Amino acid sequence: MASTLTDRLSRLVKTMRGQARITEDNVQDMLREVRMALLEADVALPVVRDFIARVKEKALGTEVVGSLSPGQALVGVVHRELVATMGAGISDINLAAQPPAVILMAGLQGAGKTTTTAKIAKHLIEKRKKKVLTVSADVYRPAAIEQLKTVTKQAGAEWFPSDPGQKPRDIALAALDYAKRHYFDVLMVDTAGRLAIDEALMAEIRELHAVLNPVETLFVVDAMQGQDAINTAKAFKEALPLTGVVLTKLDGDSRGGAALSVRQVTGAPIKFAGVSEKIDGLEVFDAERHAGRVLGMGDILALVEQVQAGVDVESAQKLADKLRSGSGFDLNDFLSQISQMKKMGGLAGLMDKLPSQMTAKAGAADMDRAERDVRRMEGIINSMTPLERRKPELLKASRKRRIAAGAGVHVQEVNRVLNQFEQMQGMMKKMKGGGLMKMMKRMGGMKGMGGM
Structure with missing residues (x-):
């Protein structure tokens, strides 16, 4: 949905340039484009009708403030209504109950319930400092219990054993008793x-509830299901x-209709969004920020948070001290910078959060190629000896041939990496007077966008 809606609205902003008001005539063209974009995004038809009616009511006769064009004014109206449709504000997990607070995960097979259970457990441990126990009442799917055991361990939570021969009701009650006796804050x-969907599944989950x-009671739904997600x-x-919805696979969803439709159909707030398969690939859902992504405005706040989480400030301090002392920037430092970028989700993860006008020329193929280049650079540097990484000036023709053979590339690729390293080395020399740490501190002060 993001790219489709962005492209259509961008065209409208250009065609309406110079008009002073949004009128009955020009708003029809705009709304037609918005309606088509939403339907292409697999948003449910009743949701589209309601959305368009609200946008039209708010947009008609809107005075254009300052230098805004009618097209830009309508984008503002669409943004506000997108936020309203997906639920304004942020809804985190409610734990206001006598411990253990029980969280019941519901949804179809393949939606990502088991992984999401562990992701939420990790979130509660790290962000809410809770002691979490997980249990699987899935006695039908092969290896479901073992899968939960594995991902729970990755999340740092505790897992309660269950057996496919038991009844789901008995498993749940045994886990609840264990959680009470061992003072757990949360049972998932x-x-x-x-x-x-079948009646047996619904009867079983009603009994568990x-x-x-x-x-x-969280409903886990695959964002890529489109209309099926609504049913x-x-x-x-x-x-x-x-009480809440978790949208999984939001990173792979180019259409995005589920985020708009599910909130309206269930009346429950979207609490989390799964943004990658990794155990930490979960975001607290923020309608304001998601609407910004949908409209191609990017999500700079999420980018700042990602950088803050991924940057190793201690390593940056060591590098700054090293540069200040007069020691040069070597290939070990270059490799460390590549590693830092990978921790922040790689190029694709960073680009995804930038406004679309900044990334319009970088297609998926370009991103794939750039990611491959990064991996190749790592392979080339890892094929060097520790001495060569410390003293790049030693790298003459015979050494380059050996490194190329070790990394499985041509010598020209080794030369290209060394050229890129030299450019980075030149930039680091300019930061010798503590510029690197100043940059890091500035990023650290961006919490809540205050530093921007």
Whole structure:
């Protein structure tokens, strides 16, 4: 949806340049483009109709403030209504209950319930400082219990064993008893999914809800399902009192209709978004920021947070001290910088959060090529000896041939990496007077966008 809606609105902004007001005539063209973009994005038709009606009501006769054109004014209206449709504000997990607070995970098979259970456990441990226990009540899917055990360990939570021969109700009650006796703050129950909605699944999950009385019942849905996500959401809404939605695979969703439709269909707030398969690939859902991404405005705040989390300030301080003392920037330092960028999600992860006008020329093929180049650079530098990395001036023809053979590349590739290293080395010389740490501190002061 992001690219489609952005492209259509950008064209409109250009065609409406010079007009002083949004009128009945010119708003129709705009709304037609918005409607088509939403339908192409797999947003449910009733949601599209309601959205367009609200935008039209707010947009008609809107005075253009200052230098804004009618097209830009309408983008502002669309942005506000996108936020309203997805639910304004941020809704984190509610743990206001006598411990252990029970969180029941619901959704179809393949939506990513098990991985999401572990991701939320990690979030609660790290951000809310809670002691978390997970249990699998999925006795049908092969290896579901073992999968939860593995991802729970990665998350740093504790796992309660269960067996496919047990009844889901008995598993849940045994886990709840264990959580009470061992003073856990949170019990997360991963339930069985089916490949399609059926009455047996709904009856089982209703029973689990009745015996556990969870403080949160989270509906996990694959953002790439489009219209199917809406039908699933309706069925689960009728069966359970849902308290929140988790959208998974949002990073792979080029259309994005689920984020708009699911909130309206269930009436439950979107609490989290899965943005990668990694155990830390989970974001607290912020409608304001997601609407910005949809409209091609990027998500600079998320980018700053990603940089803050990925940058090793201690390493940066050591590098700054090294430069200040007169020691040069060597290939070990260059390799360290590449490693830092990978920790921040790589080039694609960073570019995804920049405004679309800044990344318009960088297509998916360009990103793939750039990521491959980064991996190749790592391979070439790792093929050098520790002495060569410390003293790049030693790298003459025979050494370059050996490094190229070790990395499985041509000598020209080795020369290219050395050229890039020399450019970076020149830049680092300019930062010799503590410029690097000043830059790092400035990034550290960006919390809440205050430093911007």
